[in-house]
Amino acid sequence: MTDDSTTDFFAPVRGSLAGIIALSVVGAASSVVPFIAIVELARILLPAASGEPIDEARAWTVVIVAVAALVVAVSCAFLSGLISHLADAELQVSLRRRIIRHLQQLPLGWFGRRSSGSVRKLVESDVTALHQLVAHSIQDVLTAVTVPVVSLVYLFATQWQMAVAALVPLLGVAVCYPLMMRGAGEKYQQYDEATQSLSGATVEFVQGIAVVKRFGQLGRSHRRYRDATKRYVHFVDEWTRETAIAFTVVELICSPVTALLILLSAGAWLVSAGLATPIDILPGVVLGLGLTAPFIKLGASGQFLRNAAKARRALSAFFALPPVSQPVEPQTTEGADVAFDDVSFSYDGEHRVLHDVAAACAPGTVTALVGTSGSGKSTFAKLVPRYYDVDAGRVAIGGVDVRDLRSRELYRDVGFVFQDVQVLRASLRENIRLSRPDATDAEVEQAARAAQIHDRILRFERGYDAVLGDDANLSGGEAQRVTIARALLADAPVLVLDEATAFADPDSEAAIQKALSTLAADRTVLVIAHRLHTITGADQILVLDAGRIVERGTHAELVAANGRFARMWAEYQSNHARTLPEGAAR
Known part of the structure; x- marks a missing residue:
């Protein structure tokens, strides 16, 4: 039996994935609550400086809610990480068993046209590459979405002008990131080709060094390795130069210092214009600083996600290979002619x-x-x-x-x-x-x-x-x-x-x-x-x-x-x- 759907990859861990999703969302939302509690405590305690009475019951309620949310956030993060890694281990075992079963069903000629390294890549490298998807990416993506959403909902409910100011860095990233990644598909393909060429030349040089030295051909053998290295370095240097400006701009926009300057400038203008009090801008400053960090973490995982996507395509293509047909009515030989x-x-x-x-x-x-x-x-x-x-x-x-x-x-x-x-x-x-x-x-x-x-x-x-x-x-x-x-x-x-x-x-x-x-x-x-x-x-x-x-x-x-x-x-x-x-x- 062949497997045609890539969604079947995750069938053995589908229940675990649902748990990871639920825990990640709850944990990410809970992680915002302590920051909201800081703002609410400030609303309760700061008026005391002018002699107003403190609502102790409300203050203690806020503290209890903050502590409970912190416990929930830490617990959910721990459980989500534990379940995701257990699910990742289960998925890898399941996939490797499935690969072995499919290898057993393929015609022998398939192996003759491929090296043992290509089979090893399927069993080891491609399966391992899916680790990032299950063990980390679900949490990273949900955190990158949930934290900003919960923060912005609260900000729009309390001070919409500060919510708009907090969105400015995100809008800047949304504009610059596509420019930085323009033509990335072709570049990644060229990067893979350059890496494979360098890897092949390195293996060839190392494996044959004894022979080429014996016959005085070290310079000739070394030339291919040197040329492959030059091509790789030239490509990486050229690509880095092309994206350096956009990458630097994105880093500056996502910087906490930039976000703080934007939020403080917006808050100062609102206070000076009489549209808000200093306590009103506090939520925007506290929560707005946390909006860009998840996106930075998600961007850093991009290469791992790309490798996982490639591995998934490779595994899908492998499982789509037709197995050697088996007879409906098997027969038995009589003789050896x-x-x-x-x-x-x-x-x-x-x-x-x-x-x-x-x-x-x-x-x-x-x-x-x-x-x-x-x-x-x-x-x-x-x-x-x-x-x-x-x-x-x-x-x-x-x-x-x-x-x-x-x-x-x-x-x-x-x-x-x-x-x-x-x-x-x-x-x-x-x-x-x-x-x-x-x-x-x-x-x-x-x-x-x-x-x-x-x-x-x-x-x-x-x-x-x-x-x-x-x-x-x-x-x-x-x-x-x-x-x-x-x-x-x-x-x-x-x-x-x-x-x-x-x-x-x-x-x-x-x-x-x-x-x-x-x-x-x-x-x-x-x-x-x-x-x-x-x-x-x-x-x-x-x-x-x-x-x-x-x-x-x-x-x-x-x-x-x-x-x-x-x-x-x-x-x-x-x-x-x-x-x-x-x-x-x-």
């Missing part, structure tokens, strides 16, 4: 990557896919485990369309090992056991032995309990053998293999090849071949070009046909004559 029936596929719905591809992979055979970069061989292989769904035709296992299999059954039938090794910061035992969480320790060890990684694991002090990144560090080839052990433990009858030795070091290649031989035994194997000498014994080789199968046959048949594969083989022999295993070049 794989068939491609007139398959066509495109990533964007317009530009086809595969065109009417047809192929059959018999149980217990090895089918190799070869072709130049961009020929479609990786896409072809990834259709079997439903990294993507075909636009036309079908991919079938045991006579059943993969779209008619539940995901659990599909991954029980199909195992895959690709070049981009994925290991977790967990024990080696748990890394291997990922494919079968209920596997015994003996079964894990057996898979590791077959994958040629058992002896290496035992060299760690904690052996299989060693945690990657803490107690254990593996080379690329060693990590690849851990993923092969994982695939062996799954024991799936169909295997999709992106030749794992393509970038392996010479010491690891032999061990990986031996492990792969064990893995491929008695399985239907579809292998993407980069090193042609590794597939000379394949049962069939499919040669792809521009998304079409242009040749098929055994190695000997294709070489004898003197076609595209024969030319690829001759070129491969020429380029790798010194490194080919004995007999492979014959």
Whole structure:
């Protein structure tokens, strides 16, 4: 099920949000009462200086009301802050669980087109960015509205001229702020781009500094970082200059000193004109000073609110991604043969990557896919485990369309090992056991032995309990053998293999090849071949070009046909004559 409405974000904390709103309004209104009490006490006590009697009962009533309002204001602020932070924690947990559930439902191809950093941004950065909305912004906004409204209502009820004077700074902000924020949308976008560029250049420079120093290219590598820094500084400097005057004006208008000068000037004029007494202007002076402070606090939260709004849009777009479809009437495979029936596929719905591809992979055979970069061989292989769904035709296992299999059954039938090794910061035992969480320790060890990684694991002090990144560090080839052990433990009858030795070091290649031989035994194997000498014994080789199968046959048949594969083989022999295993070049 997909989630289309962003309002669902707050469904788990909707009751808490109502409580936060109520407490914030009551607390903000109560915080004004003590200032009103000061004015009323002044009205009661100041006449005593001229000998008039004091209404003690009324004075004590005002004091009691002020103290009670202060207690209410502090209590509401405390409870509102407590509830808002508890609600924020609940929302973050709810969203992270929802993200994980949605990630589990997305097609595997979605992950292949994105880095782990983009997924981490969703789970961590974007969810955390919503903290400001729930934990702080509701209180800030309601305070910024309630305090001025309550103050102005009282002022208009007691001395409307001072109420008008108190509005002058707010009207000044209302005029200047739009001028200051003119074109801000485009500027914020440019700021984000400059920040991302600087971040990317910094990471690239730091990660590659050892290599570039070794080869004497430090200046060239540093240039991109330096240029990105200059662009960022230039942009920020230019934007600051453009908004400096308006920003300074807004700060001056919102300053308590400015508000005090305006209020005192208005009060002095009213008293001198005989329109008010000194006690009449006191409410305006006391309450008018507190009107601009909430707006200043709200303005300071603008960047946090913008980040939260961006995070909300990103999460909305993520939850709108359609999950991989599940069959209404799921079926079960009978056999391990794989068939491609007139398959066509495109990533964007317009530009086809595969065109009417047809192929059959018999149980217990090895089918190799070869072709130049961009020929479609990786896409072809990834259709079997439903990294993507075909636009036309079908991919079938045991006579059943993969779209008619539940995901659990599909991954029980199909195992895959690709070049981009994925290991977790967990024990080696748990890394291997990922494919079968209920596997015994003996079964894990057996898979590791077959994958040629058992002896290496035992060299760690904690052996299989060693945690990657803490107690254990593996080379690329060693990590690849851990993923092969994982695939062996799954024991799936169909295997999709992106030749794992393509970038392996010479010491690891032999061990990986031996492990792969064990893995491929008695399985239907579809292998993407980069090193042609590794597939000379394949049962069939499919040669792809521009998304079409242009040749098929055994190695000997294709070489004898003197076609595209024969030319690829001759070129491969020429380029790798010194490194080919004995007999492979014959």
